[in-house]
Amino acid sequence: MASKAITANRVQDGVTIWVGPDENWVERIADAAVFDDVSAETVLRAVKARGGTGFVVDPYVIEVTTNREGPFPVRYREQIRARGPSVRSDLGLAIDRRPA
Amino acid sequence: MALLLENGAVVTDPWTVLDDAAGSDGIPEGPVIVSLERWQRDRAVLELRNAPLGIRLKSHQLAGEIAADLDRFGLVVLELPKFRDGRAFSTARLLRERYGFTGEIRATGAMIPDQFLFLVRCGVSSVEVPDNADLAVWRHALTEITIAYQAAATADEPLSLLRRRLSP
Amino acid sequence: MTHLGSESHAGVYRYDDVDRQFVFERVEQFRGQVARRLAGTLSEDEFKPLRLMNGLYHQLHGYMLRIAIPYGVLTSRQMHRLARIARIYDRGYGHFTTRQNLQFNWIKLAEAPDILRELAEVDMHAIQTSGNCVRNVTTDQFAGAAADEVVDPRVYAEIMRQWSTLNPEFSYLPRKFKIAITGSLTDRAAIEVHDVGLRAKRGPDGAVGFEVFVGGGLGRTPFIGKPLRDWLPEADLLAYLDAILRVYNQWGRRDNIYKARIKILVHELGLPALRERVEQEFAQIRGPRYRLDPEIVAAINDHFAAPPFAEAAVSVSGSLDRHPELPAFGHWLETSITAHRQPGYAGVTISLKPIGGIPGDLTADQMDAVADLAARYSFGELRVSHAQNLVLPHVREDALFDLWQALGPIGLATANVGLISDIIACPGLDYCSLANTRSIPLAQQIGARFSGPGEQQNIGDLSIKISGCINACGHHHVGNIGILGVDKHGVETFQITIGGKVGTGAALGAVIGPAVAFDQVATVVENLVAVYLEQRQAGEPFVDTVARIGTRPFSEKVYGIAA
Numbered sequence: 001m002a003s004k005a006i007t008a009n010r011v012q013d014g015v016t017i018w019v020g021p022d023e024n025w026v027e028r029i030a031d032a033a034v035f036d037d038v039s040a041e042t043v044l045r046a047v048k049a050r051g052g053t054g055f056v057v058d059p060y061v062i063e064v065t066t067n068r069e070g071p072f073p074v075r076y077r078e079q080i081r082a083r084g085p086s087v088r089s090d091l092g093l094a095i096d097r098r099p100a
Numbered sequence: 101m102a103l104l105l106e107n108g109a110v111v112t113d114p115w116t117v118l119d120d121a122a123g124s125d126g127i128p129e130g131p132v133i134v135s136l137e138r139w140q141r142d143r144a145v146l147e148l149r150n151a152p153l154g155i156r157l158k159s160h161q162l163a164g165e166i167a168a169d170l171d172r173f174g175l176v177v178l179e180l181p182k183f184r185d186g187r188a189f190s191t192a193r194l195l196r197e198r199y200g201f202t203g204e205i206r207a208t209g210a211m212i213p214d215q216f217l218f219l220v221r222c223g224v225s226s227v228e229v230p231d232n233a234d235l236a237v238w239r240h241a242l243t244e245i246t247i248a249y250q251a252a253a254t255a256d257e258p259l260s261l262l263r264r265r266l267s268p
Numbered sequence: 269m270t271h272l273g274s275e276s277h278a279g280v281y282r283y284d285d286v287d288r289q290f291v292f293e294r295v296e297q298f299r300g301q302v303a304r305r306l307a308g309t310l311s312e313d314e315f316k317p318l319r320l321m322n323g324l325y326h327q328l329h330g331y332m333l334r335i336a337i338p339y340g341v342l343t344s345r346q347m348h349r350l351a352r353i354a355r356i357y358d359r360g361y362g363h364f365t366t367r368q369n370l371q372f373n374w375i376k377l378a379e380a381p382d383i384l385r386e387l388a389e390v391d392m393h394a395i396q397t398s399g400n401c402v403r404n405v406t407t408d409q410f411a412g413a414a415a416d417e418v419v420d421p422r423v424y425a426e427i428m429r430q431w432s433t434l435n436p437e438f439s440y441l442p443r444k445f446k447i448a449i450t451g452s453l454t455d456r457a458a459i460e461v462h463d464v465g466l467r468a469k470r471g472p473d474g475a476v477g478f479e480v481f482v483g484g485g486l487g488r489t490p491f492i493g494k495p496l497r498d499w500l501p502e503a504d505l506l507a508y509l510d511a512i513l514r515v516y517n518q519w520g521r522r523d524n525i526y527k528a529r530i531k532i533l534v535h536e537l538g539l540p541a542l543r544e545r546v547e548q549e550f551a552q553i554r555g556p557r558y559r560l561d562p563e564i565v566a567a568i569n570d571h572f573a574a575p576p577f578a579e580a581a582v583s584v585s586g587s588l589d590r591h592p593e594l595p596a597f598g599h600w601l602e603t604s605i606t607a608h609r610q611p612g613y614a615g616v617t618i619s620l621k622p623i624g625g626i627p628g629d630l631t632a633d634q635m636d637a638v639a640d641l642a643a644r645y646s647f648g649e650l651r652v653s654h655a656q657n658l659v660l661p662h663v664r665e666d667a668l669f670d671l672w673q674a675l676g677p678i679g680l681a682t683a684n685v686g687l688i689s690d691i692i693a694c695p696g697l698d699y700c701s702l703a704n705t706r707s708i709p710l711a712q713q714i715g716a717r718f719s720g721p722g723e724q725q726n727i728g729d730l731s732i733k734i735s736g737c738i739n740a741c742g743h744h745h746v747g748n749i750g751i752l753g754v755d756k757h758g759v760e761t762f763q764i765t766i767g768g769k770v771g772t773g774a775a776l777g778a779v780i781g782p783a784v785a786f787d788q789v790a791t792v793v794e795n796l797v798a799v800y801l802e803q804r805q806a807g808e809p810f811v812d813t814v815a816r817i818g819t820r821p822f823s824e825k826v827y828g829i830a831a
Contacts, residue, residue: 009329011312013330013376014329055308058312075758076758080697085698085699086706086709087626087698087708088626088698091359184317185440186437186438187517189439189440190517193437197553218436219436222436240300245434247293249290250433250506251558260284261564261568262431
């Protein structure tokens with residue numbers, strides 16, 4: 001069974017976020033909670049219901065693998081969301097989100 | 101549903117919508133609104149009534165389809181099935197500017213408050229909004245922008261160049 | 269350093285109290301909408317169309333703000349303000365697009381109204397840079413300066429900007445609507461790949477009129493625009509546009525987002541039937557209320573009066589000191605200068621394509637520096653080009669050397685305009701939520717392959733255009749070499765076309781064979797160039813060689829024996 005995480009962007013400032021332990025939102029994917037397929041969908045529904053008044057934009061489920069640092073996206077698109085643009089590693093954005 | 105006029109006032113709706121399926125003998129007294137299909141089918145009966153008649157157009161039913169019959173109608177209702185479907189804006193302008201319709205033009209359906217001013221400028225005279233709508237937001241939407249850069253269906257005060265001041 | 273006051277000669281539409289009132293009202297309207305969103309009374313679905321009408325997208329990394337640079341004209345003051353916004357509200361840089369817009373990629377929603385206010389203070393906005401409405405009208409980056417200009421298109425671009433702004437009838441069209449206008453013999457505005465393309469020209473009596481094209485566009489179903497009308501009198505411009513838009517608004521498809529552009533309506537109805545509907549509509553609305561008053565045209569024309577050129581500046585290009593001891597200056601002159609209508613002046617293109625850089629990106633410091641240079645050398649005026657470069661439109665020829673020396677230290681003296689490394693690339697998967705593949709890194713890799721001295725100059729005119737998905741923001745269809753990113757089961761692959769071109773006689777490129785992998789693309793480009801260098805005749809640019817010999821020799825080189 002594939003490992004899943006849940007991601008979105010924060011309404012206020014657009015920052016990319018993931019669901020962490022206790023269903024709080026975290027800004028580093030390494031801190032994200034990992035779910036199985038079924039519980040990911042359950043949590044997503046809960047997030048959508050709870051976030052209906054406008055805390056997050058567009059929450060959805062992604063596939064992740066787990067490395068030494070923690071979970072990391074499988075798809076390249078999600079890796080770019082986690083790390084920032086591949087062409088601007090100098091932005092200091094999420095350098096610590098890089099995989100080990 | 102609440103009915104808002106182009107000046108932001110809330111009024112009671114005197115019109116009744118006639119179900120397409122209802123038989124000809126069951127038409128209520130007073131002003132009724134019929135679909136374009138019903139009008140085309142039952143025109144002979146409807147014309148005999150001695151009360152105002154309104155017609156309701158779906159968004160793909162364009163102004164030209166009722167142009168020849170406009171003197172029969174006191175009201176034209178324009179449906180916006182989605183707020184993104186902007187055909188009603190052209191229909192309203194054509195009814196006013198091309199065909200000289202002076203009765204009420206009412207917009208109904210999936211509108212957002214921020215479309216209210218555009219609808220009014222295109223010639224719409226009332227909008228039907230959900231009962232839970234925040235009427236203050238709808239009214240405010242009429243006054244947020246007071247300058248326009250193009251002529252439309254309503255009167256305005258010309259300024260220099262293409263600009264004009266919208267009268268509240 | 270800066271010559272204060274010189275900017276008063278910049279050819280730009282200057283807001284008066286009425287325009288200012290409008291744009292500030294618009295800012296406060298958006299402030300209210302953002303407050304409703306942050307308070308949770310507006311859902312994202314309800315908020316989306318409102319933010320899009322103000323240029324605020326939700327992209328891969330969050331909010332992106334697209335700011336209109338109307339028909340590509342900027343003053344030094346406005347460029348300084350963009351630098352300030354980049355520094356305070358973003359991450360210190362901005363990205364110039366192919367549509368004469370500027371994008372900031374790291375915007376906070378709560379700050380967006382403040383940014384719009386900062387823009388309004390310098391006569392700028394982000395109105396209708398997105399949404400299903402008439403978008404930023406684009407034109408020739410050398411408008412008002414080019415030696416081959418017949419009519420100044422800025423005047424009509426401004427008139428159309430005003431007419432389209434918050435147009436009550438045409439703000440919820442089936443899909444977006446892009447208008448481009450040129451007033452020169454050479455079409456630098458790519459009018460044939462726009463929903464409506466206009467060529468301003470003069471009749472036998474000198475009166476201005478327009479040739480009208482309709483239904484051009486790229487995206488997943490590319491079409492070259494079709495001739496709708498050969499002569500439209502100036503006074504009928506807005507009524508005729510009203511007629512086109514009204515026909516489109518009523519009959520354009522709304523059942524399928526991919527078939528909703530006017531090019532599909534033109535294609536499905538056929539040009540004669542479309543023309544008949546437009547002409548019928550136009551016949552009914554032409555009249556005093558919708559007539560473009562010549563006095564209005566004259567008044568707007570005054571905003572674009574020529575700056576006070578120095579008569580004494582005359583030093584015809586032939587006698588220009590080319591500093592032979594500095595060949596780099598010679599290379600830069602060859603690529604960066606465009607003939608000016610005023611003797612002794614030149615239009616200067618500043619490449620935003622440094623080798624290994626990101627096409628179209630400019631840092632806040634560079635924005636400030638280039639704004640100062642514009643104030644000193646070009647009457648405080650800058651332009652943004654369709655090819656994602658900047659232009660100083662009016663530079664004295666005897667100041668070109670000083671200008672070049674000043675551009676070097678700020679990284680803006682790359683001598684590659686029009687050459688193989690002057691690549692148009694969409695933001696791609698690095699920034700865009702629609703993209704299938706990256707596109708910027710390919711531009712970087714290809715540029716690096718041709719960075720040897722004299723190599724690009726030897727190859728000559730060659731445009732490479734890269735799109736990271738079928739939406740074609742990188743205009744790959746009309747690149748001499750076009751590169752389209754395609755996702756194949758989660759792997760980035762790239763389809764290559766050759767022979768496309770824009771401008772007069774625009775053409776769509778032909779696919780040369782199966783898509784190739786990310787790290788093969790630069791090698792494929794090298795192979796295509798090698799075939800060209802072998803096969804070309806004297807003075808023949810790449811795209812003409814492709815037209816003469818066909819795609820087959822290129823395919824054979826790239827894929828081995830032809831299939």
